[in-house]
Amino acid sequence: MEDFKVIDNYLMIRLPDEIDHHKSVDISAKADRYILSKKVGNVVFDFERTTFMDSSGIGIILGRYKKISCFGGKVYAINADNRIRRILLMSGLQNIVEIVKA
Amino acid sequence: MIEIIEKKDTERITNEMRIEFAAISDNESFARMAIAAFIAPLNPTLEELSDVKTAVSEAVTNAIIHGYENRSRLDDRVYMKCRLQGDVLEVEVADRGIGIDDIRMAMEPLYTSRPELERSGMGFAFMEAFMDNLEVQSEPDIGTSVKMYKKIGTSSWIDSEE
Numbered sequence A: 001m002e003d004f005k006v007i008d009n010y011l012m013i014r015l016p017d018e019i020d021h022h023k024s025v026d027i028s029a030k031a032d033r034y035i036l037s038k039k040v041g042n043v044v045f046d047f048e049r050t051t052f053m054d055s056s057g058i059g060i061i062l063g064r065y066k067k068i069s070c071f072g073g074k075v076y077a078i079n080a081d082n083r084i085r086r087i088l089l090m091s092g093l094q095n096i097v098e099i100v101k102a
Numbered sequence B: 001m002i003e004i005i006e007k008k009d010t011e012r013i014t015n016e017m018r019i020e021f022a023a024i025s026d027n028e029s030f031a032r033m034a035i036a037a038f039i040a041p042l043n044p045t046l047e048e049l050s051d052v053k054t055a056v057s058e059a060v061t062n063a064i065i066h067g068y069e070n071r072s073r074l075d076d077r078v079y080m081k082c083r084l085q086g087d088v089l090e091v092e093v094a095d096r097g098i099g100i101d102d103i104r105m106a107m108e109p110l111y112t113s114r115p116e117l118e119r120s121g122m123g124f125a126f127m128e129a130f131m132d133n134l135e136v137q138s139e140p141d142i143g144t145s146v147k148m149y150k151k152i153g154t155s156s157w158i159d160s161e162e
């Protein structure tokens, strides 16, 4: 299961082992509830536990980016392994997400 | 002589499997587990395994959310056919959904018809990148078939050579 934590102005999302369309619907909905109710400005996606991600993960990140960037918020990706990093880069996400080296 | 024998070898079908499952999102992970188990005897590398799982996940997700318009009906079916010819894997994922009008446009990276579902338009691009070959056939109101091919176990074979 994914989990959510708010630290200062940052929403930390610890992503699950596998990110696909089935999982993504729930993750996006929960993240948006935090973004709205806790008024967080920035979102950090933590891939530490994640071993599989398909294009649904790109949708989660892009969707949250659209929600917070208009208020100057930033999106970060941390602990992404080589494969997930490759998928992020293939999708051009390095232009909008800060991919933090582990 | 050797060439002929090798060619015959790769053309021979060595294993085959078909599954049919309801077009609901719970079955995306089922499809990935099924393909992983099917290719396990070939000793794929971790990377090959991820490549195949990602490509299958993309094709199955497309059938569910585009072909069957994300309506989660049990009688909408996704058909998956897997075949091994020596060390070449062929996977076909098919649906009897709405089909694709313009296949070339659909396959363009970043093109999506469902931005409101937070789709990014990268599915076909990943299938192309992670498999050796990709063939898409589709007809509006009839359905879509995506065939993908990949040679498995090449890198481990080279490793054990030295």
Ligand SMILES: Nc1ncnc2c1ncn2[C@@H]1O[C@H](COP(=O)(O)OP(=O)(O)OP(=O)(O)O)[C@@H](O)[C@H]1O
Binding pocket: A055, A056, A058, A059, B058, B062, B063, B064, B066, B067, B068, B095, B097, B098, B099, B100, B106, B107, B111, B112, B113, B114, B118, B119, B120, B121, B122, B123, B124, B125, B144
């Ligand atoms: N099985 C299918 N039936 C009908 N239309 C399809 C099917 N597969 C793909 N398409 C069409 O092709 C488009 C591109 O597919 P692709 O997988 O590349 O992107 P996406 O599914 O929209 O987004 P993503 O895969 O990044 O979540 C889809 O938006 C859809 O219009």
Ligand SMILES: [Mg+2]
Binding pocket: A055, B058, B061, B062, B119, B122, B123, B124
């Ligand atoms: Mg897709």
